Amino acid sequence: MMYEIRDLRLSFPDMTQKPLLGPAPRIEVLKGLSFDLPKGAVLGIVGGSGSGKSTLGRAMLRLLEPSAGSITFDGTDITHMQEAQLRGMRQRFQMIFQDPMSSLNPRRKVGGIIAGPLKLHGLDGLQARVDEALDMVGLPRSFAQRYPHELSGGQRQRVGIARAIALRPAFILADEIVSGLDVSSQAQVLNLLGELVRELGLTLAFVSHDLSVIRRLCDRVLVLHQGVIVEEGETAALFEAPQEAYTRALLEAIPLPDPDQPWE
Amino acid sequence: MRDARGDVKRPIGLRLWLSGGWLTLLVLSAVFAPLIAPKDPLMQDLFLGRMPPFWMEGSEPGYFLGTDSLGRDVLSRMLYGARLALIVALVAGTITCVIGATLGLIAGYYRGWPDRIISRFVDIWMAFPPVLFAILLIAVLGPGLMSIIIAIVVIDWTRFARVVRAEAMSQGAMDYVASAQVAGRTRFGTMLTEILPNVLPTIVALLTLEMGIAVIVEAILSFVNLSISTDSPTWGGMISEGRTSVHQAWWVLVFPLITLFLTVLSFSQLGEGLKDRFDPVLR
Amino acid sequence: MSSYLTIKNLTVRLKNGAPILRAVSLDVAAGQVHGLVGESGAGKSMIGKAVLGTLPRALQVTSGEIWLDGVDLLSLPASERRRRIGATAALIPQDPLTALNPSKRIGPQITRRLVDILGWRKQDAEARALDLLGEVHIPDPARVMRSYPHELSGGMRQRILIASAFAAEPKLIIADEPTTALDVTVQKQILRLIGEMQARHNTALLFVTHDLGVVSKVCDTLSVLYAGKVVEEARMQRFFMRPIHPYSAALLAATPTYTNPDSSLTPVPQTVTDAVEREVREHDLRAGA
Numbered sequence: 001m002m003y004e005i006r007d008l009r010l011s012f013p014d015m016t017q018k019p020l021l022g023p024a025p026r027i028e029v030l031k032g033l034s035f036d037l038p039k040g041a042v043l044g045i046v047g048g049s050g051s052g053k054s055t056l057g058r059a060m061l062r063l064l065e066p067s068a069g070s071i072t073f074d075g076t077d078i079t080h081m082q083e084a085q086l087r088g089m090r091q092r093f094q095m096i097f098q099d100p101m102s103s104l105n106p107r108r109k110v111g112g113i114i115a116g117p118l119k120l121h122g123l124d125g126l127q128a129r130v131d132e133a134l135d136m137v138g139l140p141r142s143f144a145q146r147y148p149h150e151l152s153g154g155q156r157q158r159v160g161i162a163r164a165i166a167l168r169p170a171f172i173l174a175d176e177i178v179s180g181l182d183v184s185s186q187a188q189v190l191n192l193l194g195e196l197v198r199e200l201g202l203t204l205a206f207v208s209h210d211l212s213v214i215r216r217l218c219d220r221v222l223v224l225h226q227g228v229i230v231e232e233g234e235t236a237a238l239f240e241a242p243q244e245a246y247t248r249a250l251l252e253a254i255p256l257p258d259p260d261q262p263w264e
Numbered sequence: 265m266r267d268a269r270g271d272v273k274r275p276i277g278l279r280l281w282l283s284g285g286w287l288t289l290l291v292l293s294a295v296f297a298p299l300i301a302p303k304d305p306l307m308q309d310l311f312l313g314r315m316p317p318f319w320m321e322g323s324e325p326g327y328f329l330g331t332d333s334l335g336r337d338v339l340s341r342m343l344y345g346a347r348l349a350l351i352v353a354l355v356a357g358t359i360t361c362v363i364g365a366t367l368g369l370i371a372g373y374y375r376g377w378p379d380r381i382i383s384r385f386v387d388i389w390m391a392f393p394p395v396l397f398a399i400l401l402i403a404v405l406g407p408g409l410m411s412i413i414i415a416i417v418v419i420d421w422t423r424f425a426r427v428v429r430a431e432a433m434s435q436g437a438m439d440y441v442a443s444a445q446v447a448g449r450t451r452f453g454t455m456l457t458e459i460l461p462n463v464l465p466t467i468v469a470l471l472t473l474e475m476g477i478a479v480i481v482e483a484i485l486s487f488v489n490l491s492i493s494t495d496s497p498t499w500g501g502m503i504s505e506g507r508t509s510v511h512q513a514w515w516v517l518v519f520p521l522i523t524l525f526l527t528v529l530s531f532s533q534l535g536e537g538l539k540d541r542f543d544p545v546l547r
Numbered sequence: 548m549s550s551y552l553t554i555k556n557l558t559v560r561l562k563n564g565a566p567i568l569r570a571v572s573l574d575v576a577a578g579q580v581h582g583l584v585g586e587s588g589a590g591k592s593m594i595g596k597a598v599l600g601t602l603p604r605a606l607q608v609t610s611g612e613i614w615l616d617g618v619d620l621l622s623l624p625a626s627e628r629r630r631r632i633g634a635t636a637a638l639i640p641q642d643p644l645t646a647l648n649p650s651k652r653i654g655p656q657i658t659r660r661l662v663d664i665l666g667w668r669k670q671d672a673e674a675r676a677l678d679l680l681g682e683v684h685i686p687d688p689a690r691v692m693r694s695y696p697h698e699l700s701g702g703m704r705q706r707i708l709i710a711s712a713f714a715a716e717p718k719l720i721i722a723d724e725p726t727t728a729l730d731v732t733v734q735k736q737i738l739r740l741i742g743e744m745q746a747r748h749n750t751a752l753l754f755v756t757h758d759l760g761v762v763s764k765v766c767d768t769l770s771v772l773y774a775g776k777v778v779e780e781a782r783m784q785r786f787f788m789r790p791i792h793p794y795s796a797a798l799l800a801a802t803p804t805y806t807n808p809d810s811s812l813t814p815v816p817q818t819v820t821d822a823v824e825r826e827v828r829e830h831d832l833r834a835g836a
Contacts, residue, residue, distance in 0.1 A: 153587075255760035
């Protein structure tokens, strides 16, 4: 198993309700989630805003520390692991961010952005690895000399992907990576990600609010609603025969580009 | 779509040239004051008191901008005064910047208890009225170059701390900071390699602004006779002396005043210009 | 033809002359919904902004006509134009979070337009606002009138903005990506609500969106834009059955649908974008000649 997650809970202090003295009350964002993510699987995590899908993703990468439960990554319990220990493992789980503009340091050139993590993990042959990563995401090698703001949205997101795969991780979390893109570049990025996952044998968690995109890419789906797993299953089964009312509502609400689709 | 901000080509800033030019001129005159000053700035000649500048009737050859009531050459005094003004600007500005920006960066990026401590400290510090604080401080330390510099640092580091903290906080929320953590960079390393470069334009703009402020503060302290010994020429001192004889010899007051004004303006304009230069999106 | 909004050859340029809209023409009749579709930077929002007179400072209308309820807006003096737009058109904005003033109660934000621009009496305007909030299915309207924006959910705020847009019985409503910031389930409710209100008030509606799915649910006709040029104008049924322009067809093929997972998503091919770019350049040459 790549991930075994048991009764995962995570809460934030609610500063709006903080009393004058004493600690703020906590809002539970994840309310006891349990699931397994097998190696090589592509898992879609879907839900509306406030469902906790992005929080779950960030907890899986231990950018956030859970308040209870456990997260086991590839046999290692990382639930409360210290940042110093995690650092050595970070090469193995990587992330692609939603907004490629804010996740790429505007003051670095693309080459430096991709090489940065490689240097940190002491990998050699930087130039070759950067070139290879650019090749894999279908960007010309000359892009290494450009700044993020000189690229289109789709190209920036490719740089985000290149940075993640250059480390040769076992697991990648993709957090709403196409929601800011136009449909034309969205299709390119999705196709690219699909190919890379197959070629490199990656395990992928794909966080999205868009069920159409998830259907296209993922083989398992996890439906989240207000911090709870509503439904989990094989993609085809879940889409063809959703068991829960919330999943059905979610599916029925999607406007298909088809004027004949019944939508009442 | 590309970021459209990059498409707007900015003309090589006129204000960058003008302000940079004025400051360069000032630095050169400060460095070479002994060579270019036509007279000894301290030499008094009571027979040549209150001579007008060269274009006016009754001017004395050799004294281009006239003399003060003690017959000292205004131009030479201003050139020597630039030395002091610039030393104060550079040294006080830099120290203020380093202390304030470091604390602001730590508070804004680390948040939590370092932020609480630093922010409370800044709040308390800012409750003191600054000029009074400076006068009090110099009264205790005794007048002198060091005292002025210390006074400026002590008063103004909070400006850096507050602005840099806010900027570091907003940068810290960006995903590229999270992505540095995903890549396995340490907190401290992230602060230096990711946050600092993005806060740097703000720091540079503040630094040059601070240099301008340092020049003013020095002038104010000279004006109230709390600066360096009254012998060494300072712009503030000249303004102070010129004030008493403004009806008989306006030039003693006006020339240092204009110089001061241009210098402070140049510092702030230089900062704004440099800030744009530092931004890869605007560049 | 009883068009509430007719745009003829509208060209909008940057101050340096670069075209943003290239001779755009369209018609929206009473009770009709016209969709404006395109990718980011296609200029679809700029059409609505040109009509409402809210173009960014760097842009200006260089030629064309905008007829709103029988009057050519561009021929009017500025103050008269603003009054005319205020009385006959309204906007449903994209972001319900920033569109309401956070420091004011909801009630005055709805009634202000009625009182200030149309000169209604305050009591009348308040009664009208209560009616409208009921029409957009807001429970306990009297309480909501006294609430502040932050006390309400995103969907609720969007309902309020819709009510507010219909308050002065405008002839034309421009909806600029009104559901992009919302969850799909809320989006569905809001889209239905917009359709319902538009039909009841027999308003002309210009609906700006990047989402072909949304267009197919709310619009009667649509224009597809690329680089500020209308590449295809069509009735809804025909468009989704047989898109004529290759760019329209490519856009449709690139849109993912969960009902059809095996059709591989086809990115818009380079040949199509090259062809449409060429079309745009030819247009510019003709316009320049």
